[in-house]
Amino acid sequence: MFSVQVSRVEQSVVFALRGELDFDSMVQLHEAGESELLKGRGAGPVVVDCSGLLLCDSSGVSALLWLHRRLSAxxxxxxxxxxxxxxxxxxxxxxxxxxxxxxxxxxxxxxRNGRVVAAGGSDGPAQTNEGLSA
Structure with missing residues (x-):
């Protein structure tokens, strides 16, 4: 079973994904994304906590790319x-x-701590910071 738990952390939103993100479950991510997109500009980033993700197939990847494009806009x-x-x-x-x-x-x-910790992508410098936890 798949779920998306949405929580606010300061100006950011965290989507905690649990289970398998696939063709059957991607609609739940779309719904959470649409709800956040309605809030519009000026809000902070959307962080997708993948720690509970068991599987992500091509449909799941498509859903994440859709959310990325919509937020970027x-x-x-x-x-x-x-x-x-x-x-x-x-x-x-x-x-x-x-x-x-x-x-x-x-x-x-x-x-957190005024540092953005990225492993790749275009949002922030690629750095590591061991010891940070969720």
Whole structure:
């Protein structure tokens, strides 16, 4: 079973994904994304906490790219965080880790301690900061 839990952290929004993001479940991510997009410009980034993601197939990747494009059109960032190894491998093999901003931890994606911690993508410098946790 798939779920998206939405929470606010200061000016940012965190989407915590749990389960398998695939063709059958991507509608839930679209609904959460549409709801956030209605809030419009001026809001902070959307951080997708992938720590509970068991699988992400091509439909899931499409849903994430759709959200990235829509947020970018509003001048907002999409930041993926805490990807499990199997999902991270998919993003590395397809080059999506160079298109989307991928962070090792949710705290880094939120820019805690005044630092943005990115592993790739175009949103923030590529740095690591061990010891940050969600």
């Amino acid at each position: 509003q001048g907002r960032a999409l930041r993926l965080a805490a990807m499990p190894t199997q999902v991270s491998r998919l993003f590395a093999l397809t080059g999506l880790d160079e298109v989307l901003s991928v962070y090792p931890h949710v705290a880094g994606a939120l820019g």
